[in-house]
Amino acid sequence: MRCPFCAHENSQVKDSRPTEDGTAIRRRRQCEQCAARFTTFERIQLRDIVVVKSADRREAFDRNKLELSVSLACRKRDVSQEKITQLVSGIQRQIETSGENEVPSQRIGELVMDGLRQLDSVAYIRFASVYRDFSEARDFEEFASNVKDVGKR
Template identity: 75%
Template sequence: MRCPFCAHDETQVKDSRPAEDNASIRRRRQCGKCGARFTTFERVQLREVMIVKSGVNGEPGRREAFDRGKLEQSVSLACRKRGVSQEQIDQLVSGIQRQVETAGEAEVPSSRLGELVMDGLRQVDSVAYIRFASVYRDFSEARDFEEFASTVQEAARSEDGD
């Protein structure tokens, strides 16, 4: 592992412990050259999955490797100032990552990934769900928000009535 401070190639693991409900390993490392300490996380990757972005006129777009960091960043942004804990975000992102990796497909459309995020956020926080949907579904007017929010409210009422 390369040192993020001096780029030296030799670092030593000082401490390892499980993190995120045993979904990853947290490692404390020290650089052999500059002595700096830093933390890394190691996760199981079941397979390399490519995300197929939306293209123009229904054509498939560019492909890029699934990036857990990008997924976590977009979920965190939707949940900002909503009282959703980092642990809840980590669990949601880990669950989505597991679904993507175990689906058995080498390529997953970005629309499928967006739907998985929306399904997860719907269970966690309705405002975060609407925030994510506004970007994902490209709301352009206040009316788009109103219509979507009313469907969320109707769904919540029907769940409470069951």
Template identity: 80%
Template sequence: MRCPFCANDDSQVKDSRPTEDSTSIRRRRQCSSCGARFTTFERVQLREVTVVKSGDRREAFDRSKLEQSISLACRKRDVSADRIDRLVSGIQRQVETAGEAEVASQRIGEMVMDGLRQLDSVAYIRFASVYRDFSEARDFEEFASTVQEAAANERS
């Protein structure tokens, strides 16, 4: 593993343990050149999945892009990084175990929407505003009112 401090290719694993949700392995490493310590995470990848985007563009599924978009929706909200990571891991697991070599970006977007709806209503609305391409304040109002109605129905 390359050291992020000095770019040396040789490092030693000092400690390994599963993460809390057991979806990855956390490794503490020490660079053999500069002695710096850093953490890496190792995840299982079940299969290569291609995402089919609008206009039939195709690209490899990228967990970091998914994590970045969910983190952006949850920015300045009381949502822990651990909960975001669990949501991302759950979506990745669904995509990889679906048995398909290709998945539509809209399907991934719906999975994110479902997860954010349960995680945080403001993050859900933020993501929906980009995903569904809200163009006017009225779009926000209509969507927010449906979120409020759904929350009220769940409480009753």
């Protein structure tokens, strides 16, 4: 594993353990050259997924990008990082087990919306405002009026 600090090719694993949700292995590493420590995560990848975006553009599925989007929607909400990771892992699993190598970005957006609807109503509305491209306050009002509060997690 390449060191993120000095780009040296070799590092030594100091500690390995499964993540709390059991979907990855967390490894603490130390660079053999500069002795810096960093963490890596090893996850199962069933297949290479390509996301089909607007205007037929294609890009590789990026779990980190998905997790960042969900985290932004949940920012300053009472949603733990563990819940966010579980949601993202579930979405990734659904995508990978669908049997398709190409997934429309709209499908991923709908999966996120379904998950956030169950997790936190405010995060759901936040994500929807970007995903559905709300342009006026009345767009929020109309959408929010149809959202029922989610019970405590």
